[in-house]
Amino acid sequence: MTRNNEVLCFAGQPVGRLLRARVPMLTRRVLDRLPGELPVYAELPREELVGDIADIVQYNLRLLADVIEQRRPARDGELARQRDSAAQRAEEGIPLDAILSAYQLGMAIGWAEIAGQACPADLPALHEALGWQLGLLRQLIAAVSSAYLEARQILDGHEHAGRHALMTALLAGEPLEQVAQRTGHRPAPCYVVFILALARHPDERGPGQRARVAARRKTRRVQTALDRFARRPTLTALDTSGGTVLMPVAEPPRWPELCALVGHAADLAGAAVTAAAVTAGPPAIPAAVAQAGEIVDLVRRTGKPPGLYRLADVLLDYQLSRPSEALAGLAELLRPLDAKPELLRTLESYVDYGLDRRRTATALHVHPNTVDYRLRRIATMTGLNPARSTELPRITAALVARRSVAGR
Numbered sequence: 093m094t095r096n097n098e099v100l101c102f103a104g105q106p107v108g109r110l111l112r113a114r115v116p117m118l119t120r121r122v123l124d125r126l127p128g129e130l131p132v133y134a135e136l137p138r139e140e141l142v143g144d145i146a147d148i149v150q151y152n153l154r155l156l157a158d159v160i161e162q163r164r165p166a167r168d169g170e171l172a173r174q175r176d177s178a179a180q181r182a183e184e185g186i187p188l189d190a191i192l193s194a195y196q197l198g199m200a201i202g203w204a205e206i207a208g209q210a211c212p213a214d215l216p217a218l219h220e221a222l223g224w225q226l227g228l229l230r231q232l233i234a235a236v237s238s239a240y241l242e243a244r245q246i247l248d249g250h251e252h253a254g255r256h257a258l259m260t261a262l263l264a265g266e267p268l269e270q271v272a273q274r275t276g277h278r279p280a281p282c283y284v285v286f287i288l289a290l291a292r293h294p295d296e297r298g299p300g301q302r303a304r305v306a307a308r309r310k311t312r313r314v315q316t317a318l319d320r321f322a323r324r325p326t327l328t329a330l331d332t333s334g335g336t337v338l339m340p341v342a343e344p345p346r347w348p349e350l351c352a353l354v355g356h357a358a359d360l361a362g363a364a365v366t367a368a369a370v371t372a373g374p375p376a377i378p379a380a381v382a383q384a385g386e387i388v389d390l391v392r393r394t395g396k397p398p399g400l401y402r403l404a405d406v407l408l409d410y411q412l413s414r415p416s417e418a419l420a421g422l423a424e425l426l427r428p429l430d431a432k433p434e435l436l437r438t439l440e441s442y443v444d445y446g447l448d449r450r451r452t453a454t455a456l457h458v459h460p461n462t463v464d465y466r467l468r469r470i471a472t473m474t475g476l477n478p479a480r481s482t483e484l485p486r487i488t489a490a491l492v493a494r495r496s497v498a499g500r
Contacts, residue, residue, distance in 0.1 A: 100160055100217045102210040107221055108161030111206050115153045118205055122149050122198045129197060132190045145194075148177045152195070152232070153202050160224045166231050174232060175239035182243035191240065192233055199229050259327035259338055265378045279374040280340030283327075284350065287384040288334040289392060290314065291364035296332070307332035310361040317357035336381060344371040347402070354400040364398035366391055386410065393495050409492050422493035425486070428473040435473070438466040442478055443488055 100107045123146055127134035133141065151173055159166055181191050203225055210218050261270070262279060295306035311330050318326045318337060327338040350369055358365040368387035372380035383403065390409045391401050403410060429436040438456060442463065445451040449467075453460040471477040476487050 100163070100221050102206065102214045102217060102221075105209065106161065107206055107217070108157040110209055111157040111160070111202060112154060114202075114205055115150055115157075118153055118198075118202050119146055119149045122201050125197060125201070126194060130190050130193055132186055133194065136184075136186075144177065144180070148173065149198050152198055156199065156202055156225060156228055159228050160221050163220075163224065166228055171231060171235040174236055178236040178239040179243040182240045182247065188237065188240050188244075191236060195232050195236065196229065199225065199232075255325060255327055259329065262327070262338060262374055262377045263336070263381060265375065280342075282341050282344060282371060282373055283377060283380075284337075284339040284341055284345065285370045285372055285377060285380040285384050286318075286337035286339065287368050287381070287388045288314070288330065288337060289366040289388055290332065290334045290361065291366075291398070292332075293361065293363045310363050313360040313362075314357045314365070317353065317360050321353050338377065341371075351400045358398065366396075366398045367400045369400055369402060394492070408488065409495075420493075422486075422490045425474060425476060425490040426494050429470065432469075432473070435466050435470050438463060439470055439478060439487070440491060442467065443484075443491060447478070447484075 102110060123141060126141070126145070133145070136145070155166055155170055158170075178191060182188075203222070206221075207218060258279065262283070290310065293306045293310045296303045296310070311332055315326070315328060315330065318328070318339060322339050322341065324340060326340070329335045330337070354365055354367050366388060368384040368391070370380040370384045370387075387401050387403060387406055387410065390406050394406075394409055396406075426436065426439075429439070438452065441452045441455050442449070445455065449460050449463045453463045456463070467478045471479070476490070477483050478487060
């Protein structure tokens, strides 16, 4: 067994000396395996791999030799180079998991080399040396992770500020050259402009921290779905009830793809999503935002189900929501039903269910004969007969106009 005042040895050779003698060879071995096992390193310039990366690998192996030889944890100052290296990798966009895997690979290769020199009698020394090696690895993970995340936080803060400024400029309709100069970001050639209305997640309905966490998680998951679809960060102004999204795209996506995206976002969020989308170039974004907002407002006021909508889906409602002298006149046609809400609900359901009296009756929980009776009452009170196909355009227009006037 080894005693505290003795040098740890494998096969009679000091472990620290064994490791230091093999540092150049072990470094080459690590560099040979890194690109194959962690493909992100294969994308780095060759001079960086054999320069900065090789230097930090050698430094870590020599530090491991010192830690085992002197039987002590690494000192804080001995981890400064690793922190600096982690910050540089963060600036280069290397993922943190790849960096930590590279450290683990270097340590594993170094340990396998020196442990292979041990014989059965060295088991106590082997256990102690392994303890020091694992302790150093824990210190390295903590130091590297902390430095990386701190650097990323600063970088993400700058990037977020730039994206926010870009979104503000696009919504204001600033000239493209001015936008690029002021924000440091050049606008994409095309954007899908979304207005989103997010329903509440079931967990948001309770009081306290649980509801706040559920609300933030819902919004974050919607944001994640949008970013993954765009394969780049989207420009968003979202809160827990919804908001505005400018998704940069090279060319307009197909409508079924956008519908599937909104459905996927709703599934991830665990909450219904009602949305409108308009594709526009940067100069047309302010008008697109206004139009998408009106579409969502119309969809919600007319009781349509959640999902993605475009102008073609609400053409009649949209047109009749424009201010005109005819709007109030159309709404006035149904004024006699104000005192009979059950008749108004019957008329709305009858139109919504494609003039199917049985489906209307089921939706209203009444007998089909009751539906027939109410439709006759409506004809008598308003002069508009739902049973006549020639009356249906005026009835539909009157219902839309009534909702528009009520919404205002």
